[in-house]
Amino acid sequence: MGLISLLWGMFALVWMILALIPLLGWGNWFLIPFAAVGAIIAAIGLLFTRSEHSGRAKAGLILNGIVIVVGIVRLSIGGGFI
Template identity: 80%
Template sequence: MGLISLLWGIVAMAWMVVALIPLLGWGNWLLIPFAAVGAIIAAIGILFTRTENRGRAKAGLWLNGVVIVVGIVRLSLGGGIL
């Protein structure tokens, strides 16, 4: 679960960089739910993994969390959230 969430976070982060380009901000509407699923996978990975093996899941949770926050801020600045 940890590796999946980490890879999911890396893909979401790459997608976030593309969605920061002007006129491609509509990608944030799809990015936020995508990253939320990655955060859920990471949370499940943290719950069901031994303490010493939680590093990847924690990194995936942080990556997906940052992507969600940046996506929401980008939508609010660009007028995407009414």
């Protein structure tokens, strides 16, 4: 679960960088739910793995959380159109 959430977060991060380009802000409307699913997968991974093996799940949770926050800020600034 940790590896899946980490890869999910990396893909979401690339998507977030593309959505920062003007006129591609509409991508944030799809990015935020996508990253939320990744954060849920990471949380499940944290619950079911031992503490010494939960590094990937923690990284995935942090990465998806950052993507969600930046996506929300970007939508609040431009409304998703610019």
